[in-house]
Amino acid sequence: MTKFTCPSCQQESIPLKDKYAMGYWMTRRCSKCDSLIANHAVLLGVLSFAYLWNLLFFIGLAQFNESGHYFGYMLVIWVILDIINVKYVPLMVIRGQ
Numbered sequence: 378m379t380k381f382t383c384p385s386c387q388q389e390s391i392p393l394k395d396k397y398a399m400g401y402w403m404t405r406r407c408s409k410c411d412s413l414i415a416n417h418a419v420l421l422g423v424l425s426f427a428y429l430w431n432l433l434f435f436i437g438l439a440q441f442n443e444s445g446h447y448f449g450y451m452l453v454i455w456v457i458l459d460i461i462n463v464k465y466v467p468l469m470v471i472r473g474q
């Protein structure tokens with residue numbers, strides 16, 4: 378299973394599900410060094426606007442055109458944003474040991 382490198386102890390100790398949760402503003406502790414870590418806040422902030430835009434834009438389109446297939450586009454972009462979130466947003470240390 379894919380593991381992500383802890384920014385504090387540089388060991389591959391972060392499982393994929395923890396990295397995914399951190400993409401939604403949660404914090405996790407490293408299983409090796411017990412540091413409190415999170416996704417990079419500035420980049421996550423920018424990405425959060427993309428999530429919000431995605432939500433509002435396609436709900437708006439679906440509402441305006443009275444067509445449900447825009448929710449399909451929304452879902453596809455949501456998954457793409459999640460992939461960007463997990464793969465490219467770096468981790469940062471909130472509180473080291």
Ligand SMILES: [Zn+2]
Pocket residue numbers: 383384385386387388390407408409410411412
């Ligand atoms: Zn660590």
